[in-house]
Amino acid sequence: MKTNNDIASRIxxxxxxxxxxxxxxxxxxxxxxxxxxxxxxxxxxxxxxVVEFLYYGRGGWLSVVVGNDERSLNASYAIYYVLSMEAEDxxxxxxxxxxxxxxxxxxxxxxxxxxxxxxxxxxxxMFGLRAIGITDNxxxxxxxxxxxxxxxxxxxxxxxxxxPAPTTDVENYEFLSETGDKExxxxxxxxxHITSDEPGHFRLFVDGEDIIDADYRMFYVHRGMEKCAESxxxxxxxxxxxxxxxxxxxxxxxVAYVETIESAQNIEVPARAQYIRAIxxxxxxxxxxxxxxxxxxxxxxFDTGFHHMFRVREKSxxxxxxxxxxxxxxxxxLIGGVRRDILGEQKIVTLKYLEExxxxxxxxxxxxxxxxxxxxxAAGVGVLDRKTARDYSPVGxxxxxxxxxxxxxxxxxxxxxxxxxxxxxxxxxxxVKGRTLVRVAEFFDSLSIISELLENAPGGPILNDSWSIxxxxxAVANTEAPRGEDLHWxxxxxxxxxxxxxxxxxxxxxxxxxxxxxxxxxxxDAAMIVGSIDPCYSCTERVAVIDVKKQKQxxxxxxxxxxxxxxxxHSPLES
Amino acid sequence: MLKTIREVLRTGxxxxxxxxxxxxxxxxxxxxxxxxxxxxxxxxxxxxxxxxNSIQTVVDITAGKTTWSINYGRCxxxxxxxxxCPTGAIKLSPEFELAVMNKSDLEETCVYSLASCSECGExxxxxxxxxxxxxxxxxxxxxxxxxxxxxxxxxxCMNCKQKHDAYRYWEKSKQAGELLC
Ligand code: SF4
Ligand code: SF4
Numbered sequence: 001m002k003t004n005n006d007i008a009s010r011i012x013x014x015x016x017x018x019x020x021x022x023x024x025x026x027x028x029x030x031x032x033x034x035x036x037x038x039x040x041x042x043x044x045x046x047x048x049x050v051v052e053f054l055y056y057g058r059g060g061w062l063s064v065v066v067g068n069d070e071r072s073l074n075a076s077y078a079i080y081y082v083l084s085m086e087a088e089d090x091x092x093x094x095x096x097x098x099x100x101x102x103x104x105x106x107x108x109x110x111x112x113x114x115x116x117x118x119x120x121x122x123x124x125x126m127f128g129l130r131a132i133g134i135t136d137n138x139x140x141x142x143x144x145x146x147x148x149x150x151x152x153x154x155x156x157x158x159x160x161x162x163x164p165a166p167t168t169d170v171e172n173y174e175f176l177s178e179t180g181d182k183e184x185x186x187x188x189x190x191x192x193h194i195t196s197d198e199p200g201h202f203r204l205f206v207d208g209e210d211i212i213d214a215d216y217r218m219f220y221v222h223r224g225m226e227k228c229a230e231s232x233x234x235x236x237x238x239x240x241x242x243x244x245x246x247x248x249x250x251x252x253x254x255v256a257y258v259e260t261i262e263s264a265q266n267i268e269v270p271a272r273a274q275y276i277r278a279i280x281x282x283x284x285x286x287x288x289x290x291x292x293x294x295x296x297x298x299x300x301x302f303d304t305g306f307h308h309m310f311r312v313r314e315k316s317x318x319x320x321x322x323x324x325x326x327x328x329x330x331x332x333x334l335i336g337g338v339r340r341d342i343l344g345e346q347k348i349v350t351l352k353y354l355e356e357x358x359x360x361x362x363x364x365x366x367x368x369x370x371x372x373x374x375x376x377x378a379a380g381v382g383v384l385d386r387k388t389a390r391d392y393s394p395v396g397x398x399x400x401x402x403x404x405x406x407x408x409x410x411x412x413x414x415x416x417x418x419x420x421x422x423x424x425x426x427x428x429x430x431x432v433k434g435r436t437l438v439r440v441a442e443f444f445d446s447l448s449i450i451s452e453l454l455e456n457a458p459g460g461p462i463l464n465d466s467w468s469i470x471x472x473x474x475a476v477a478n479t480e481a482p483r484g485e486d487l488h489w490x491x492x493x494x495x496x497x498x499x500x501x502x503x504x505x506x507x508x509x510x511x512x513x514x515x516x517x518x519x520x521x522x523x524x525d526a527a528m529i530v531g532s533i534d535p536c537y538s539c540t541e542r543v544a545v546i547d548v549k550k551q552k553q554x555x556x557x558x559x560x561x562x563x564x565x566x567x568x569x570h571s572p573l574e575s
Numbered sequence: 576m577l578k579t580i581r582e583v584l585r586t587g588x589x590x591x592x593x594x595x596x597x598x599x600x601x602x603x604x605x606x607x608x609x610x611x612x613x614x615x616x617x618x619x620x621x622x623x624x625x626x627x628n629s630i631q632t633v634v635d636i637t638a639g640k641t642t643w644s645i646n647y648g649r650c651x652x653x654x655x656x657x658x659x660c661p662t663g664a665i666k667l668s669p670e671f672e673l674a675v676m677n678k679s680d681l682e683e684t685c686v687y688s689l690a691s692c693s694e695c696g697e698x699x700x701x702x703x704x705x706x707x708x709x710x711x712x713x714x715x716x717x718x719x720x721x722x723x724x725x726x727x728x729x730x731x732c733m734n735c736k737q738k739h740d741a742y743r744y745w746e747k748s749k750q751a752g753e754l755l756c
Contacts (some may be wrong), residue, residue: 237626242651304579311589325605325667332651339658367579 003572008038011036012091012482015058023050033264033475036091036412039080045107047097051081059087062393063476063487064504065119067127069155071101073472076128079106081116082476082489086411092476099129114375115393118512126153136176141219144172152227160224160231175215177205200535203333206523210338214518214526218511226395226501234496235261235469237508242488246504247328248288251280252481253331253503256488259414259477261335264490267467269415273337275457280323280330282453283480286357287316288482289443292534296436297368299528300377305368312360319353322346337463347454354447365440378433382517382529392513395506396484397442398533401435403428407481416453432525439534472499481506485533507535516549586680600669605652607670610645610683614664617641617687617701621656621665639691639698644684647673662707692732699732 013450016030016038026046033039035486042050054060060083068078076098083093099106108131120131121140128151139146145166151157154283158164202216229238242257243250255277262269289351294309317327323342324330326342332338342350384394387401399406407424409417425441427434493499510533517529591598600606613640622630629649634641656665673726684755690705709729715722728736 137752233626240626240651256636304583307584307589308586311586314589321601321604325603325654326652331651333606363578363582367582 003213010038010090012038012085014387015054015085015091015093016040016361018058019050019053022053026050029319034266034472037263037475038091039094039096041096044097044099047079047081047095048107048112051083051095051109051116054083054085054093055113055115056092058085060085060093062113062115062119062509063092063218063478063485064489064502065116066125066489066500067123067129067153068491068500069127069153070098072155074098076100077104079123079129080489081109081119082487084408084411084485084487086406090411092412092478094476094531104128104570105130105132107132110135112428114391115194115509115512118473118508125151126497127151128154138173141222143220144168147454151521152224160227164309173217175203176215177203177213177215179207179212180207204518204523204526209524211521211523211526212519215292216511216514219325226503229501230364230498233498234497235490236335236496237490238501239335240331242393242503243329243331243333245505246481246509248291249284249481249483249486249506250328251284251330251332252479252486253488254330255281255415256479256486257490257503258333258335259479260475260488260490261469261492263477264473264475264492265467265469267336268464269337270461270464271416271458272341272460272464272499273464274415274418275339275453276338276342276462277333279342279450279453279457280320281415282450283316283320285482286443286444287313287320288534289439290316290361290448292439292482292531293365293368293436293443293467295531296374296378296432296528297532298369299531300368300374302368302371302373305364308364312357312364315353315357315360319350322349332462334465336467337461337466338363339463341462342454345509351451354440354451358444358447361443365443369437369440374432375526377528378431378436378532379429380431381521382432382434382518382532383430383520384513385502388513389430392516392531394484394513395509396482396534397435397438398484398510398513400424400426400438401532402430406485408478408575409486412478414478416457419456420452421448422449432528435532474500482509484509507533510535600671602669604669604671605654605667607647607668607673608645608650608652608654608656608665609668610643610685611664611666612685615643615685615687616662616663616704616707617643617685618661618704618707619643620659620661621715624655624659626653626655627651634689636689636698640686641687641689641701642684642686644682646683648678688732692735694732694735695732697732697734705730730743 008033012032020027023046025052026043027040028043029041031039040050055062063082063084066080066082068080070076070078078098081095083095085091085093097106099188106129108120110120110131111133114135117134117136118140120134121136121138123129124131124134125139125142128149145168147164147167150164155362160468198217199220200218201220203214204211205213225241229241233241239254239258243254245253261267290313294306294313296303297303297309321327323346324332324340333341378549385400386402386404389399389404392568395406395408398455403426405424410422410424413420422445425438425445427437471492471494474489475488476489479486486506487504489500489502491499500510514530514533517533518526521529603657618657619632622628627649629651630643630645632643633639652667654667656666656704678698687701687703688711690700690702691698702723709726711724712722731739
């Protein structure tokens with residue numbers, strides 16, 4: 001019988017004791033979902049305080065907020081706040097609250113812990129639950145023209161193929177601005193042109209050239225993957241879908257997904273498979289960091305560097321193709337292991353590639369870092385101060401550039417990372433420069449991790465396919481994608497389906513903090529700052545600039561903004 | 576600056592002439608799955624494994640046909656089909672240039688006939704798959720009762736098999752004097 005509750009293997013006991021001491025009977029029940037995952041069932045009205053206590057009092061960071069329609073299981077909806085405990089006694093603590101199916105209300109944590117805000121807004125949209133006291137009540141995911149009362153992730157709401165007809169032509173989303181005593185008007189913008197990879201709608205509130213505040217909106221191309229996985233896929237084919245969440249760090253998602261199942265169902269993964277997963281995850285980091293470094297070159301006007309980064313990046317793509325059979329979407333993961341082994345001759349070629357990459361990137365990175373323009377453009381720009389970082393739980397190089405040693409690989413080691421003894425790479429400058437330096441250092445770190453893993457990988461099988469599943473067990477799993485922690489949560493149901501799958505991509509954690517990074521900078525730095533959290537930079541597609549003094553709005557194209565960022569002459573606002 | 580210029584001269588031209596000159600993908604690259612309709616048994620194992628349902632089989636029980644089809648437009652080149660195919664009838668090739676002018680050209684279909692039950696005459700399983708199973712069984716050394724019966728009933732449909740089993744159970748119980756009704 002699967003049991004995760006034998007005392008010897010429990011991690012996180014100290015948090016339970018502390019919470020029990022503080023909140024007494026408000027902690028209704030505690031159980032371990034897997035070895036290092038504690039779930040607290042908490043009385044609804046005490047949830048905000050418990051989350052706050054674990055977050056600020058016990059060194060927790062918010063990983064994800066998961067809503068779940070559990071009416072068929074226990075006649076209620078459940079909300080899970082997953083916290084990554086990174087100070088003493090590292091583990092995952094999940095605070096679970098339920099809300100009865102008739103009231104659909106729960107107490108918002110957002111006024112105590114700002115980091116939950118996107119998660120709670122999403123739960124409101126997707127499940128039609130109401131967060132009492134939420135600090136930002138706007139839609140997050142659902143568009144303005146979505147019909148009222150259709151909550152996509154409710155089990156009885158809709159078929160996954162259903163595309164409701166738009167209910168309104170009016171854009172009613174209100175962009176926020178904190179511009180002090182200066183009155184601003186929010187002016188509706190034209191239609192969106194999804195001409196680039198990722199659409200997003202930004203508004204910068206400026207005074208002359210200075211950014212006073214910024215707001216933005218995403219989810220224009222929400223693909224409904226979670227719904228699709230829950231209704232259309234079988235739980236064992238979801239890794240292939242998960243891999244398609246992101247065109248860059250897809251493998252990190254597919255590993256995170258399979259590990260939720262492996263962890264919830266106690267499925268053992270052969271050691272060699274764990275090494276292979278880690279090697280491919282690092283290969284993915286190589287090409288992702290080179291992409292971002294290329295873009296940094298581009299934004300700081302060093303276009304030769306940009307082209308060379310991309311030339312060199314091609315080697316990491318070839319490496320991935322050799323190891324997996326494809327440049328991207330490696331299709332390697334199954335529950336219980338991987339599908340392709342790394343053969344002896346591939347190992348030799350990989351080591352050769354790593355050597356070449358080390359030399360090439362060293363030259364390029366030296367060139368970039370010694371360009372006076374780069375230091376000029378990056379130092380002191382886009383500051384993510386330590387307090388904002390603490391409040392919003394950003395991840396990856398974004399938070400590590402602000403001096404926090406948050407790296408999922410070393411805070412909650414998984415796969416072959418368990419065998420390595422390394423520390424997160426950090427920088428204290430909190431600016432674009434810090435984040436770039438973190439990426440450069442991590443690139444070289446990844447090279448040495450891959451060689452180390454290749455040398456030490458044990459032999460043996462790569463797939464364990466004899467296991468059984470027990471419905472309705474759930475677990476989280478983390479991976480450190482190039483942009484930061486990816487966190488998945490899943491619960492298998494009956495009929496070979498995922499009952500609920502929640503995938504949190506790394507940039508989801510970084511967006512809420514971006515607003516604060518933009519404040520106090522000039523428009524010419526905007527693209528550089530957005531680029532420094534490493535989303536697809538085309539998220540700056542269509543920026544509306546609203547001059548708070550002149551009450552004037554002007555829409556800039558991405559090209560104009562980018563060109564201005566590159567050469568810093570001919571401000572597009574001066575015409 | 577000088578260093579950068581030297582680097583540029585050293586590395587030369589990095590771009591390739593594709594599509595004006597062909598590029599060769601390595602052997603191990605995953606591309607278009609090639610289907611060998613001769614080897615295929617129409618057993619549907621690939622259709623069950625295929626994550627995006629790019630492979631489908633549609634059975635027409637009255638006509639006694641099963642149609643195997645693949646839609647390359649849906650295929651994600653994962654190779655699950657190759658992994659589960661019992662005969663090696665489907666294999667990934669490195670080919671990646673799959674653009675067509677006409678969407679329907681992305682689809683390929685093969686029709687296979689079903690075997691009919693030797694007792695009731697209903698169509699029940701792809702004829703080639705039944706043959707294949709018979710061949711495997713006849714090669715097996717095991718001479719136990721179980722195996723003999725499997726060979727005996729190879730061309731009998733599910734329903735008739737159940738009837739056989741029920742009858743056998745009844746016979747046995749009668750011999751043992753256990754039948755209560
Ligand atoms: S390669 Fe994958 S997607 Fe394509 S047909 Fe085979 S199983 Fe289906
Ligand atoms: S698994 Fe192989 S034999 Fe069976 S239907 Fe698919 S291609 Fe044909």
